[in-house]
Amino acid sequence: xxxxxxxxxxxxxxxxxxxxxxxxIVVADQGGIGALTMRKLADQLGVEAMSLYYHVANKEALxxxxxxxxxxxxxxxxxxxxxxxALSDWQTEMRTMILAAxxxxxxxxxxxxxxxxxxxxxxxxxxxxxxxxxxxxEGGFSYDLxxxxxxxxxxxxxxxxxxxxxxxxxxxxDAQDVNAMLEQMAGELPYLVGMMVEITHDxxxxxxxxxxxxxxxxxxxxxxxxxxxDIRART
Amino acid sequence: xxxxxxxxxxxxxxxxxxxxxxxxIVVADQGGIGALTMRKLADQLGVEAMSLYYHVANKEALxxxxxxxxxxxxxxxxxxxxxxxALSDWQTEMRTMILAAxxxxxxxxxxxxxxxxxxxxxxxxxxxxxxxxxxxxEGGFSYDLxxxxxxxxxxxxxxxxxxxxxxxxxxxxDAQDVNAMLEQMAGELPYLVGMMVEITHDxxxxxxxxxxxxxxxxxxxxxxxxxxxDIRART
DNA sequence: ACCTGAACACCGTTCAAGT
DNA sequence: ACCTGAACACCGTTCAAGT
Numbered sequence: 151x152x153x154x155x156x157x158x159x160x161x162x163x164x165x166x167x168x169x170x171x172x173x174x175i176v177v178a179d180q181g182g183i184g185a186l187t188m189r190k191l192a193d194q195l196g197v198e199a200m201s202l203y204y205h206v207a208n209k210e211a212l213x214x215x216x217x218x219x220x221x222x223x224x225x226x227x228x229x230x231x232x233x234x235x236a237l238s239d240w241q242t243e244m245r246t247m248i249l250a251a252x253x254x255x256x257x258x259x260x261x262x263x264x265x266x267x268x269x270x271x272x273x274x275x276x277x278x279x280x281x282x283x284x285x286x287x288e289g290g291f292s293y294d295l296x297x298x299x300x301x302x303x304x305x306x307x308x309x310x311x312x313x314x315x316x317x318x319x320x321x322x323x324d325a326q327d328v329n330a331m332l333e334q335m336a337g338e339l340p341y342l343v344g345m346m347v348e349i350t351h352d353x354x355x356x357x358x359x360x361x362x363x364x365x366x367x368x369x370x371x372x373x374x375x376x377x378x379x380d381i382r383a384r385t
Numbered sequence: 386x387x388x389x390x391x392x393x394x395x396x397x398x399x400x401x402x403x404x405x406x407x408x409x410i411v412v413a414d415q416g417g418i419g420a421l422t423m424r425k426l427a428d429q430l431g432v433e434a435m436s437l438y439y440h441v442a443n444k445e446a447l448x449x450x451x452x453x454x455x456x457x458x459x460x461x462x463x464x465x466x467x468x469x470x471a472l473s474d475w476q477t478e479m480r481t482m483i484l485a486a487x488x489x490x491x492x493x494x495x496x497x498x499x500x501x502x503x504x505x506x507x508x509x510x511x512x513x514x515x516x517x518x519x520x521x522x523e524g525g526f527s528y529d530l531x532x533x534x535x536x537x538x539x540x541x542x543x544x545x546x547x548x549x550x551x552x553x554x555x556x557x558x559d560a561q562d563v564n565a566m567l568e569q570m571a572g573e574l575p576y577l578v579g580m581m582v583e584i585t586h587d588x589x590x591x592x593x594x595x596x597x598x599x600x601x602x603x604x605x606x607x608x609x610x611x612x613x614x615d616i617r618a619r620t
Numbered sequence: 621a622c623c624t625g626a627a628c629a630c631c632g633t634t635c636a637a638g639t
Numbered sequence: 640a641c642c643t644g645a646a647c648a649c650c651g652t653t654c655a656a657g658t
Contacts, residue, residue, distance in 0.1 A: 164622075188651065200652085201623050209651065266501070266547055275549070276574055283576035293580040301596065302605035305547035312501055312540035312547050314510070339511055341518035345528040361536065370537035373612040374605075399641075423632065435633085436642050444632065 165197060167205045171215045175258070178216075183260040188212075213264055214272060220261055221274035224254045231281035240289025241375050247282065248371060252309030262310040282307060291382055299378050306371060400432060402440045406450045410493065413451075418495040423447075448499055449507060455496055456509035459489045466516035475524025476610050482517065483606060487544030497545040517542060525617055534613050541606060 163169070173195045178186045188209060192199040206212045225231055228250050255261055279300070286296040305311060336343045398404070408430045413421045423444060427434040441447045460466055463485050490496055514535070521531040540546060571578045 187649085189649085198624055200625080203652075204622060263501075265549070266498075271550060276570075276577060279550070280574040280577040283580055287576055287579070293583045297580055297584060297596075298601065298604050300550070301546075301548070301601035302608050304541075304605070305549060306539075308549055311536075313536070314500070314540060314543055315506060315514070315535070335511075339515040341522055342511060342515040344522070345518055345532055348528045349532060366533065366536035369533050370539070370609075373537050373609060377608040377612045422630085424630085433643055435644080438633075439641060 165195065165201060165205055167215065169195065170202055170205050170212070171219045174212060174216050175219065178260045178264075179258060183263055186260075214268060214270055217261070217265055217268055218272035218274045220254060220258060221272060221278055224251050225274060225277065227254070231277050240285050240291075241379055243285045243289075244282065244375060245368075245371065247285070248303075248307060248309055249368075250309075251278070251307075252367065255309045262305065262308075262312075265308065266305070278308070289382070291378075292385070295378070295382060295385070299374075302374055302378070303371075306367075306374070309367075311367065311370065400430065400436060400440055402450065403454075404430065405437055405440050405447070406454045409447060409451050410454065413495045413499075414493060418498060421495075449503060449505055452496070452500055452503055453507035453509045455489060455493060456507060456513055459486050460509060460512065462489070466512050475520050475526075476614055478520045478524075479517065479610060480603075480606065482520070483538075483542060483544055484603075485544075486513070486542075487602065490544045497540065497543075497547075500543065501540070513543070526613075527620070530613070530617060530620070534609075537609055537613070538606075541602075541609070544602075546602065546605065 170191070174186055174191055177191050177194050181190075188202055189199045191212075192202055195202075202212070206215065228247070231247075282300070283296050286299060287293070291299065300307060332343045332346055405426070409421055409426055412426050412429050416425075423437055424434045426447075427437055430437075437447070441450065463482070466482075517535070518531050521534060522528070526534065535542060567578045567581055
């Protein structure tokens, strides 16, 4: 009851589902998805953990809501998932939309992991997909091809991909360590070592974390979009 | 000490890292990844939870080992990740290898989720990648293009993709429910509804879980492989 | 209507101790 | 060398109770 400065949490504003969801995003942004526990979220909101259950059924429902909020964020930034403008071709419209989604994923690196575990599809996500399908339909796709296209894109449709070789960000292996390691593996893994040697040679600064994620993302995206356009034009 | 039948666990065989890892795979296969706790794994092995820590540093290390074992399984099935045979083109070799990996993922549906969370790369996975790179190199790829290719494939290189619209397997929504739902959404989501109507119309049996995963996987895979071949042939 | 305290079942993990 | 018991810090969640 001290009238001291209320720095982070203002206990006066009553809780609401929206405040809970926004709080969850803040917690995950600051501490990673591991920090998003009911207890820590409650702390962040200046409340007891059990109060959250009044606004959200359980943690799964919380995560569902978080994803929905995030997609909503993309929608607002784009000024709504508007119907295709017919001002440009389907491919550039699709590219623009997906890269906008990607920008949000880059701002919330923990989001892909959460999205992957959802079993229900959020209403906002349905609107997003509807918009992508609209772009393809107006661009001359059959529903059948558009359906294949969604599968082919997979998570890339939402602006992220599952990399298999995620370089360990924690271990700051420098170029020298890498070279020693490569030397050792060269016998068993000639092609892998060959690739890494060539790439680190072309770019002296690069180490194991050598990849330009944005460039690789657009390379893969365009590869798929170009392939789809080929099929569309042929049929 | 009763000489009764030792049904599941034989406490006589001493624990070993291999037995722990194989046990973990059994537990996950039977009860899903949620069932894979140190305590339940210990039960399965007829041992106390704390005994596991003698053979495995912690749960993260356990999961690292599980992934390594799984890739090893692929390797054994294929008779080793042999160098390219030069008997066929790079594209069919790549396809064969990736579809073999996929078969293992289908047998262990929880595996992709575990693989995604790994931060270290397992030795077996390195051999797998080396083999893929070998196929591409011998097929006429530059290391630069092969590198792009690995990124473009992402998790598809290991036989799985992240779908965004995973139909809820639990809810057995029948065609009638789906139609009612579609009716309701038609105004806001015309393209999404249009696609689903057409697809459920073409195949009267199909519902929300309408997709042939294997067919969609190969469609996306071939789209990427064809695109890569185009680039390779042009340069 | 909205929030809380105490309690429960379940985690991963430590550490000293047993054989 | 290999395994265990007791204990700790931390989860999500329930339920009856407070205002």
